[in-house]
Amino acid sequence: xxxSAAKSLKExxxxxxxxxxxxxxxxxxxxxxxxxxxxxxxxCLQTTSQLESIPLQKVTRMCPLHLPVLIFxxxxxxxxxxxxxxxxxxxHNANAETWMKPVVEVVGGSGGPPxxxxxxxxxxxxxxxxxxxxxxxxVKLALTxxxx
Numbered sequence: 088x089x090x091s092a093a094k095s096l097k098e099x100x101x102x103x104x105x106x107x108x109x110x111x112x113x114x115x116x117x118x119x120x121x122x123x124x125x126x127x128x129x130x131c132l133q134t135t136s137q138l139e140s141i142p143l144q145k146v147t148r149m150c151p152l153h154l155p156v157l158i159f160x161x162x163x164x165x166x167x168x169x170x171x172x173x174x175x176x177x178x179h180n181a182n183a184e185t186w187m188k189p190v191v192e193v194v195g196g197s198g199g200p201p202x203x204x205x206x207x208x209x210x211x212x213x214x215x216x217x218x219x220x221x222x223x224x225x226v227k228l229a230l231t232x233x234x235x
């Protein structure tokens with residue numbers, strides 16, 4: 088009985104987190120929809136939840152297909168990220184891997200594409216421990232890279 092109650096509670100927490108993240112992303116997308124000159128999206132989800140339960144793949148799927156996106160998630164002292172660049176926007180100098188590489192280097196982490204996927208289209212930063220004070224600096228670095 089206790090096991091099923093714990094399972095139910097965990098599922099409820101997962102649904103609540105998903106709804107919170109979806110609401111947050113929808114607000115961001117609504118704010119950039121008015122900006123017709125918007126060329127990309129860099130955003131950091133701040134949550135008190137466990138990092139593993141933040142579905143960055145689902146978050147990037149919610150974003151407009153024509154827009155390159157780099158989504159960070161920071162929770163419990165850990166940062167992870169997912170970068171997606173639409174095929175039509177990929178070039179030798181501008182792709183998911185080249186956008187994410189400076190971030191990976193600065194945090195001293197590691198990253199790569201999901202198994203079997205093109206690193207020019209999708210590139211992930213594996214979770215890494217960093218102090219909260221570094222998060223802004225890393226997001227700003229990603230913005231700087233996107234503007235180049």
